[in-house]
Amino acid sequence: MANLEEKKHLITRNLQEVLGEDRLTEILKQRDLKIYWGTATTGRPHVAYFVPMSKIADFLKAGCEVTILFADLHAYLDNMKAPWDLLALRTQYYEVAIKAMLTSIGVPLDKLKFVRGTEYQLSKEYTLDVYRMSSVITEHDAKKAGAEVVKQVEHPLLSGLLYPGLQALDEEYLKVDAQFGGVDQRKIFTLAEKYLPSLGYAKRVHLMNPMVPGLTGTKMSSSEEDSKIDLLDNPASVKKKLKKAFCEPGNVTDNGILSFIKHVLFPLMKPEVTFQILRALENGGNVEYSNFEDLEAAFAKQEIHPGDLKASVEQEINRLLAPIQNTFKDPKLQELTKKAYPPPTKVKGNSNSNAVDEVTPSKLDIRVGKIVEVSKHPDADALYVEKIDLGDDEHRTIVSGLVNFVPIDKMQNRDVVVLCNLKPAKMRGVESKGMVLCASVDEPKQVEPLLPPEGSKPGDRIIVEGYESGQPDDILNPKKKVWEKLQVDLKTNDSLTVVWQGNKLISKVNGNPVTTKSMKNAPIK
Numbered sequence: 001m002a003n004l005e006e007k008k009h010l011i012t013r014n015l016q017e018v019l020g021e022d023r024l025t026e027i028l029k030q031r032d033l034k035i036y037w038g039t040a041t042t043g044r045p046h047v048a049y050f051v052p053m054s055k056i057a058d059f060l061k062a063g064c065e066v067t068i069l070f071a072d073l074h075a076y077l078d079n080m081k082a083p084w085d086l087l088a089l090r091t092q093y094y095e096v097a098i099k100a101m102l103t104s105i106g107v108p109l110d111k112l113k114f115v116r117g118t119e120y121q122l123s124k125e126y127t128l129d130v131y132r133m134s135s136v137i138t139e140h141d142a143k144k145a146g147a148e149v150v151k152q153v154e155h156p157l158l159s160g161l162l163y164p165g166l167q168a169l170d171e172e173y174l175k176v177d178a179q180f181g182g183v184d185q186r187k188i189f190t191l192a193e194k195y196l197p198s199l200g201y202a203k204r205v206h207l208m209n210p211m212v213p214g215l216t217g218t219k220m221s222s223s224e225e226d227s228k229i230d231l232l233d234n235p236a237s238v239k240k241k242l243k244k245a246f247c248e249p250g251n252v253t254d255n256g257i258l259s260f261i262k263h264v265l266f267p268l269m270k271p272e273v274t275f276q277i278l279r280a281l282e283n284g285g286n287v288e289y290s291n292f293e294d295l296e297a298a299f300a301k302q303e304i305h306p307g308d309l310k311a312s313v314e315q316e317i318n319r320l321l322a323p324i325q326n327t328f329k330d331p332k333l334q335e336l337t338k339k340a341y342p343p344p345t346k347v348k349g350n351s352n353s354n355a356v357d358e359v360t361p362s363k364l365d366i367r368v369g370k371i372v373e374v375s376k377h378p379d380a381d382a383l384y385v386e387k388i389d390l391g392d393d394e395h396r397t398i399v400s401g402l403v404n405f406v407p408i409d410k411m412q413n414r415d416v417v418v419l420c421n422l423k424p425a426k427m428r429g430v431e432s433k434g435m436v437l438c439a440s441v442d443e444p445k446q447v448e449p450l451l452p453p454e455g456s457k458p459g460d461r462i463i464v465e466g467y468e469s470g471q472p473d474d475i476l477n478p479k480k481k482v483w484e485k486l487q488v489d490l491k492t493n494d495s496l497t498v499v500w501q502g503n504k505l506i507s508k509v510n511g512n513p514v515t516t517k518s519m520k521n522a523p524i525k
Contacts, residue, residue, distance in 0.1 A: 004025075007028055007032075007043045007062040007063060008024065008025065008301065011024070011033065011058065011059060011205070012024075013267070014055070014210075014262070014267060015055075016183045016210040017208045017387060018205070018208070019189060019190070019206040020206060024177075027177050027205075033178055035064050035065070035066050035067070035178045036066070036067040036068070036174045036180070037052055037055075037068055037070070037179075037180045037181065038069035038071045038074070039094065039098070040078060040080065041070055041072050041087070041090045042075045042090070044097075045098065048229065049098070049101060049231075050105070050260075050264040051212050051263045051264055052180070053098075053101050053107070053206075054263065054264050054268050056102070056112075057106070057107050057267070057268065059180070066111070066112050066113070067113040067115055068112055068113070068115070069117060069174065070091050070094050070095055070115070070117065071170075072118050073118050073121050073122075074117060074163060075090065077159040078149075078160060091109040091116060092340070093337060093341070096327065097231055100324040103323060104320050104321075104322075104323045105268050105320065112141065115174065116132075126169065126173055129160070129172075130166060130169065132199055133169060134162070134165065135193065136198050137164075137165055137191070137195055141195075142162075142165065144187060145164035145190075145191040146161070146163050146164045148186075148187065149164075149184060150164075163347070164187075166194055167185075167188050167192070168188070168191055169180065169196075171192055171196065171204045172196065172199075172202075177205055178206065179192070180411070181208060182211055183209065183210055184456065186208060189208070193206070194207075208231040209263070212263055218414050224293065229321075231321060231325070231328075232321075232324075234325075235314075238314055245257055245310065247306040247309060250301070250302045250503075252299060253305050255310055256520070257313055258296060260313060261292060262292045265284070265316055274288035275292075275295060275312070276504050277308050277309065277446060278311050278315065279308045287420045292305045315423045325344055337409060359480075361486055361500050362468075362469065362472065363472055363473045364472055364476075364483070364486065365461075365472035366380050366437070366462040367420050367459055367462060368416075368453070368459065368507070369389060369390045369391075369415070369417070369418040370416070371412060371413060373387035373473045374387075374411040377427075377428060378430040379428045380427070382401050382403045383399050383400065383401055383403060383427065384401075384403055385397065385430055386397070388416065388436075390420060391457070391459015396433050397431065398418065398434045399427040400436045401445065401447075404447075405446070405447040414449070415456075416450070417436070417437045417449070417514055418437065419435045420433075421434075421473055421474060421475055422435055422476055423476065423478050437525075439516045440524070441523070446522075448519050450515070450524070451515045451516065452507075453506060453507035453510065453511075453515075455509075456510070456512070461507075463505070463506060463508045464504070465504045465506050466503045487523075487524065490523070490524040491522060491524055492515075492519055492522045492524070493520070493521065494520050495516050496517070496518070496519070497514070498513065498514040498516065500513065
């Protein structure tokens, strides 16, 4: 039986942060820890789910009692990511998929407790506690707590504000000592620590995994097709996605391949097993590593080629996925998959059918432009009137509110990024046929025009990585608010790169990214 220090090491290894470590130690002195991990049943689980699965394996090795919560009600409250009519089907899919993943890595299911949120969240007692919680949490705190977890939209629904409080209450109703989740849930965890005592309930320990980069170098997400490998992807698809994955020689940051090795493959390895890099004899032959630190150091020194790293991980991913895919060969489960995640249907022509016209970034006509002429608007002090070369026959007139942010001499001959298919609009009497895209924050007010990709020229098309196919609309339909729906997920990241749902905006010609000079994590307007 592991001693206290061994148990604590297993529980906390590879975590980014632990809140309440003293409480954790005190509980372990008396008994084994009770932990829960929850997952909202929204988009299909993918290989990044092996990260929490490997920690669940650690928890069980440490003797913990582990509850897995299928948070079906949360999935609906989060901006209706799981429509009510699909909720039960998606929850069934999650239960089969998560259990198959755990079996794949050798975790005994009989040691786990599986609970669906609606089994207790619709009870009289829980409902009364939701009302009690809503009477003490401020709107500001609820919104702040959900900022990195609940989908952020311009006009948030009340359901999204309820979400963090419900997650806090789950700790009490599942009768656990600790909640485990990603570091993106930190604000929900601190909200639970602040508000549960006001209802007479105890603070819990909070265990946080780092956010593991996806294949594009940003968060692996169910909604970003190219950032993740689906559990049901065949070997050819795994190879194709890994081939496109971001894995720069010597770069050990934002590297989804290395992170997967660190947080999934090494923790699951038995002590006597090594991780093997598969290499051709002319490149030195296969090489083995018994710990991640040595492997990472070798990659940093460029002793390991990205192609060899990817090939080795490809083999391991296919090994992990094979038993899951065997499970889903069952015709009943194939039918469940189709019903839980029906493919979106696109409207054709002027059909009056009820099919959904999918809003994807391929609808946007974004191009590189050059301002060839600029003047102040005759009737508006804050507006410029620009003539912009967009690679077509006619220089386009666009009105921009940049007077207070960019001097006029810095506008002349400036290269910019332009949204070209907005419906033309009169701005103080001057018709504007597009928008110069900028990073913009309100407090304090800052606006910075985006920088086109290196090596680009006027007219070059800008696309979102992973959404290369499809043609932009001639004019975005203002009634359907296409731009408004897509704009919500358009921002700069920590690396000053412009992304949509984590996928980079790049030149269709050379693949270089759209960037900003200095504004990190700023919305694009």
